[in-house]
Amino acid sequence: MAFLPPPTDHSASKKITTFIGDICEVDMKWEMAFEGVDCVFHCAAYINFQYPPNVTELERVNVDGTRNIVNLCVKHRVPRLIFTSTSSVTLVPYMGSTIAVILNQTEGKARVPDDESEFLIPGYTASKLRAEKIVLEANGTPLRDSNEILRTVALRPTVMYGECDERFFPLLMKIGARFGRQIPRIAGSGGKQQLTYVGNAAWAHICAKRSLGDAFARQKISGLPIFVTDDTPIEDTVRFCQRVSKSLPKEAKLRPSWWSLPGFLTYFLAWLLEFLIVCVLKPFFGVTLPFPPRGLVAYSSSIMMYCRLRASIHLDYEPPFNEAQSIQNSAVWYEKYRREMISGQKWAVK
DSSP: OBSOOOSSOOOOSSOOOOOOBOTTSOOHHHHGGGTTOSOEEEOOOOOOOOBSOOHHHHIIIIIIHHHHHHHHHHHTTOOEEEEEOOGGGGOOOSTTSSSOEEEEEOTTTSOOOSSGGGOSSOSHHHHHHHHHHHHHHTTTOBOTTSSOBOEEEEEEEOEEESTTOOSHHHHHHHHHHHTTTEEEEOSTTOOEEOEEEHHHHHHHHHHHHHHHTSTTTHHHHTTEEEEEOOSOOOBOHHHHHHHHHTTSOGGGOOEEEEEEOOHHHHHHHHHHHHHHIIIIIHHHHOOOBSSOHHHHHHHHHOEEEEOOHHHHHHSOOOOSSOHHHHHHHHHHHHHHHHHHHHTTOSOOOO
8 A cells, every 4th residue: 555666666865665565454564654754654555435435445554554664754753744645535516506606715725624524525525534533633632651742734736737648638538539539528518627636746755855954944834734736727527638648649639518418417417426326227237437427517517716825824835836837748758658557567446
């Protein structure tokens, strides 16, 4: 689950030691990774949006695994822990509706639910919120046999795109391939979703590490969540995919479908499908879906725009990659992925 090398070619000027292990089971072989270090980035997670949710595995990895990471940081006197959360923990209905509306909100204004059943996307987001709470509540915990304390922060990037993405854009590429390079518009004219280039999100983690190591800056951010965004234009996800695909070969270019389904109709049909899955298909035939139908419609219809003021001021975070660089880097990766997928080197996205 953790300490795996990235699935892409890269070079490094410093020696990298790799430990492979399962964060759900503390093992001396990979526990050594905590010895003598002054900062831990906890990015490991079970990223799964299956419907119905695999609650047991989500709890085991995302919640219990996170608790193990916190305990090991305390045990091995690691003073800084940076947790990769997600902005999806704020994806709750707007005034009782079936969509979320987040307009340039800061961490203090964007609401997280008191009841996990409020989430528009069940399962994964609830497990990440519980994990986030574990990390933030651990802030200030005395380290074992030390006068120091553990300082923590939770970064909340939006949906990310770019190198090593094998879920978001590749899935839409496969959908487009089935519909003549068109992506069906299932939520009317669609909402507006904020996306973040993975290189900028990674840089935010480095900025968080530096700030937690600064005596003044860490007083401002310890124990807090922080939104991570960049300058990627905020638009309908389908339009974004169309823009990225402009740099791809003709056979890979995507565009929105000329037709669209009204959001209320799609949501009703999604509800019927979920009812069928829960009451008949899952119990008797073991059928599950890769994404909750109502959650997919809700996300496509939602307006999500986050304010990164806290990151800018207290992390001194400024996206190093501009829009053009982010799109170009991503297009190179997606074309590579597409070619490997065609040649059979890539497995199907589940």
